[in-house]
Amino acid sequence: MGRTIRSPEANLTSHLIPTCADRPGDDPIFSLNAEAIRRAAQGEGILNSTLGALMKDDGTMAVMPSVFEAFQRVSSEAAAAYAPISGPPAFLDAVIEDLFGSGPLASDAVGAATPGGTGACYQAIVNFLEPGQKLLTTSFYWGPYRILAEHSSRGIETFEMFSPDGSFHCEALGSALDKMFDQQGRVLLVLNTPCHNPTGFSLDDKDWNDLVTIVRRAAKKGPLTVLFDFAYAKFASPGSIRWPRHVGRLQGEATLVFAWSASKAFAQYGARVGACIAIGTDEKENTRLRNALGFSCRGTWSNCNHLGMLAITELLCDPDLRQRSDAERDMLRSLLSERVDAFNELARARELAYPRYEGGFFVTVFSSDAKRVAASMREEGVYVVPVGGGVRVAICSTPTQHMEQLVDALVHGVEAAGAI
Numbered sequence: 050m051g052r053t054i055r056s057p058e059a060n061l062t063s064h065l066i067p068t069c070a071d072r073p074g075d076d077p078i079f080s081l082n083a084e085a086i087r088r089a090a091q092g093e094g095i096l097n098s099t100l101g102a103l104m105k106d107d108g109t110m111a112v113m114p115s116v117f118e119a120f121q122r123v124s125s126e127a128a129a130a131y132a133p134i135s136g137p138p139a140f141l142d143a144v145i146e147d148l149f150g151s152g153p154l155a156s157d158a159v160g161a162a163t164p165g166g167t168g169a170c171y172q173a174i175v176n177f178l179e180p181g182q183k184l185l186t187t188s189f190y191w192g193p194y195r196i197l198a199e200h201s202s203r204g205i206e207t208f209e210m211f212s213p214d215g216s217f218h219c220e221a222l223g224s225a226l227d228k229m230f231d232q233q234g235r236v237l238l239v240l241n242t243p244c245h246n247p248t249g250f251s252l253d254d255k256d257w258n259d260l261v262t263i264v265r266r267a268a269k270k271g272p273l274t275v276l277f278d279f280a281y282a283k284f285a286s287p288g289s290i291r292w293p294r295h296v297g298r299l300q301g302e303a304t305l306v307f308a309w310s311a312s313k314a315f316a317q318y319g320a321r322v323g324a325c326i327a328i329g330t331d332e333k334e335n336t337r338l339r340n341a342l343g344f345s346c347r348g349t350w351s352n353c354n355h356l357g358m359l360a361i362t363e364l365l366c367d368p369d370l371r372q373r374s375d376a377e378r379d380m381l382r383s384l385l386s387e388r389v390d391a392f393n394e395l396a397r398a399r400e401l402a403y404p405r406y407e408g409g410f411f412v413t414v415f416s417s418d419a420k421r422v423a424a425s426m427r428e429e430g431v432y433v434v435p436v437g438g439g440v441r442v443a444i445c446s447t448p449t450q451h452m453e454q455l456v457d458a459l460v461h462g463v464e465a466a467g468a469i
């Protein structure tokens with residue numbers, strides 16, 4: 050047996066490779082949450098609006114009973130076995146049907162199971178960008194996009210999300226697409242809509258029309274992939290679900306990728322059930338896409354949570370369970386809508402600056418000094434997350450009866466920080 054020889058210097062330097070030796074520890078959102086919980090345990094009255102899970106007004110987790118019934122229906126033997134590498138075909142078919150019904154997009158879609166929507170974003174990054182290239186997304190974005198990109202030796206570039214009148218900045222998107230094609234010859238555009246995290250913004254019909262025009266034009270320059278991150282799609286208010294009217298207009302022009310997730314849709318954040326669904330520009334390409342996605346599964350998580358995927362398949366395919374889970378989700382969405390309405394009413398009256406917010410787990414209140422706003426709010430015992438350009442407020446975990454306290458603290462925080 051060999052013996053490890055330790056030199057005195059060896060203890061002074063990390064054995065990690067240099068890029069990994071200086072990683073941050075805790076995720077900042079989880080750290081803020083931990084601090085809020087610690088202060089509450091010490092008896093302080095704390096309002097914690099940091100965490101992205103839907104909580105009931107009594108502060109307990111909102112769950113869907115039908116989902117647990119579906120889990121119980123799965124046999125121990127089936128659950129214990131390895132899942133197919135790309136996921137059970139029935140699961141993928143059910144997800145595709147859930148996304149597109151039986152429309153033309155459904156017959157052209159291929160996919161692979163992923164651990165939540167996070168895994169689907171990872172799949173898109175490693176399969177549509179070369180190492181060293183950057184994904185393109187909005188200036189407000191879900192922080193892990195950067196982590197996923199940098200962890201796989203890719204990067205991130207952003208374009209201004211809002212134009213001065215508060216609408217989606219399609220012009221900025223158009224210029225950014227041109228620039229990225231000039232720089233790297235291919236583009237992966239990541240759009241999180243409806244119910245964008247962190248802003249709560251959903252594209253409206255005009256935004257979609259402009260987006261379709263811009264993407265079609267840009268796609269003539271080279272390979273363009275658009276990843277639609279649908280993490281919160283099932284919590285959009287019915288009037289703000291516009292993508293089904295528009296997305297098909299991009300078929301054949303760009304590669305369309307959809308990050309589908311059961312985390313929010315079935316209130317199963319811990320089950321890690323998701324899928325990366327892709328629609329290529331032709332049939333041959335779809336075979337390549339299917340193979341590439343499967344290869345990445347094998348090269349990372351190998352295969353996903355079999356019990357979770359079988360249960361979600363049951364929920365999507367059994368008419369009775371599906372109807373019950375839809376009804377249970379409708380109730381959760383109503384709970385959220387009540388809070389969204391309360392927030393909008395109070396925040397408008399106090400003239401807080403924030404984007405159009407029609408539904409979804411989060412909203413962002415704009416500020417150029419978000420850290421100061423959040424710090425001032427913490428002094429009042431109210432926790433929100435500072436992000437570039439504002440503070441992210443988790444309406445999903447803020448009980449309706451505390452909305453006034455939340456808006457008061459936001460107003461005080463913005464005043465303390467000075468100019469917007």
Ligand SMILES: Cc1ncc(COP(=O)(O)O)c(C=O)c1O
Pocket residue numbers: 101164165166167168191241246278280309310311312313318323
């Ligand atoms: C914008 C966005 N995309 C994707 C995800 C992925 O979540 P999951 O991996 O649990 O599906 C999240 C979760 O918070 C999110 O906020």
